[in-house]
Amino acid sequence: MTGPHPATAATRLAVRRVLQECSPGDLVLAAVSGGADSLALAAAVAFEAPALAVRAGAVVVDHGLQPGSAAVAQRAAGACRELGLDPVEVVAVAVDPAGAGPEAAARSARYAALDRAAGRLGAARVLLGHTLDDQAEQVLLGLTRGAGGRSLAGMPRVRGLYVRPLLGVTREQTRASCRAEALEWWDDPMNEDPAYTRVRARRALVDLERDLGPGVAAALARTADHLREDADLLDRLADEAAAALGPGPWEAVALLDSPRPVRTRVWRRLAVAAGAPGGQLATRHTDACDALLTRWHGQGPVSLPGGLRATRSGGRVSIAAPPPVE
Numbered sequence: 086m087t088g089p090h091p092a093t094a095a096t097r098l099a100v101r102r103v104l105q106e107c108s109p110g111d112l113v114l115a116a117v118s119g120g121a122d123s124l125a126l127a128a129a130v131a132f133e134a135p136a137l138a139v140r141a142g143a144v145v146v147d148h149g150l151q152p153g154s155a156a157v158a159q160r161a162a163g164a165c166r167e168l169g170l171d172p173v174e175v176v177a178v179a180v181d182p183a184g185a186g187p188e189a190a191a192r193s194a195r196y197a198a199l200d201r202a203a204g205r206l207g208a209a210r211v212l213l214g215h216t217l218d219d220q221a222e223q224v225l226l227g228l229t230r231g232a233g234g235r236s237l238a239g240m241p242r243v244r245g246l247y248v249r250p251l252l253g254v255t256r257e258q259t260r261a262s263c264r265a266e267a268l269e270w271w272d273d274p275m276n277e278d279p280a281y282t283r284v285r286a287r288r289a290l291v292d293l294e295r296d297l298g299p300g301v302a303a304a305l306a307r308t309a310d311h312l313r314e315d316a317d318l319l320d321r322l323a324d325e326a327a328a329a330l331g332p333g334p335w336e337a338v339a340l341l342d343s344p345r346p347v348r349t350r351v352w353r354r355l356a357v358a359a360g361a362p363g364g365q366l367a368t369r370h371t372d373a374c375d376a377l378l379t380r381w382h383g384q385g386p387v388s389l390p391g392g393l394r395a396t397r398s399g400g401r402v403s404i405a406a407p408p409p410v411e
């Protein structure tokens with residue numbers, strides 16, 4: 086008897102490692118879009134869960150962004166049911182494209198829907214199908230933003246309920262696994278639309294692999310693993326330093342006690358605690374705040390997102406909204 090296709094074996098092994106961390110009777114949900122990655126994930130979950138007495142289901146989110154999206158969602162759900170997953174739910178969401186853009190709006194609607202489904206069904210884990218290639222693209226985008234170590238640390242394997250078992254499995258492998266298991270996946274046309282930064286990063290990575298040699302994607306994904314440990318340590322030190330500072334204003338010398346990689350993170354924490362939206366705080370903001378300590382020459386306040394200002398007065402710095410104009 087022959088064993089499974091090597092790509093299927095790799096996918097199943099990656100999933101087994103996650104399921105082994107669950108207790109018998111736990112419910113694990115695969116988040117399935119119908120694409121090759123999440124379908125291969127669903128198949129591996131369906132295969133591995135029974136031996137570990139873990140219950141396995143799936144949630145398909147219908148973003149309603151394209152004509153026919155409901156049919157795509159139903160087809161993905163049908164495939165999950167055929168694999169033996171139970172429960173399988175399709176959840177329709179309303180995506181508000183105003184503001185952060187359609188990609189970000191779809192993502193936040195999706196995670197909100199997955200959160201609700203997990204709560205309603207009492208799931209212990211929600212598994213996402215991000216692959217090594219997704220991780221490499223994330224790192225490449227982080228590099229092009231020049232936003233520092235945390236942005237190069239990529240996606241974490243575990244965050245709260247969410248687990249990404251396939252970060253060590255390539256997109257080529259998930260496709261090979263689907264083909265070997267005769268699973269028909271759906272290719273999202275948005276994944277080919279160069280209007281999206283993510284799609285352009287994917288193409289750039291193909292060029293890099295061709296020009297610099299194979300293994301670039303794997304190296305970028307490895308970079309994320311290394312840097313995540315470093316970033317986690319610095320974040321922990323910054324949490325401690327910010328907690329020790331207490332409420333502002335703060336003595337400049339107290340902030341200068343921390344080395345710069347910790348200090349810029351402390352600035353971020355102080356700004357967020359004062360009400361700055363974290364997603365809008367960029368390196369240039371924290372750098373400008375830090376200059377109030379390291380290159381102090383009487384400069385004016387630093388404008389921060391959320392209508393805040395970081396100010397130095399004498400030996401002390403503070404972050405607050407400017408006083409209303411009379």
Ligand SMILES: Nc1ncnc2c1ncn2[C@@H]1O[C@H](COP(=O)(O)OP(=O)(O)OP(=O)(O)O)[C@@H](O)[C@H]1O
Nearest residue numbers: 116117118122123144145146147192212213214215
């Ligand atoms: N419509 C959907 N329904 C359920 N799960 C989905 C859906 N779309 C994506 N997912 C989950 O998210 C994973 C990543 O999908 P994709 O790469 O398309 O999203 P992304 O927007 O890049 O990811 P992220 O949400 O982390 O930013 C999929 O493998 C799947 O597990």
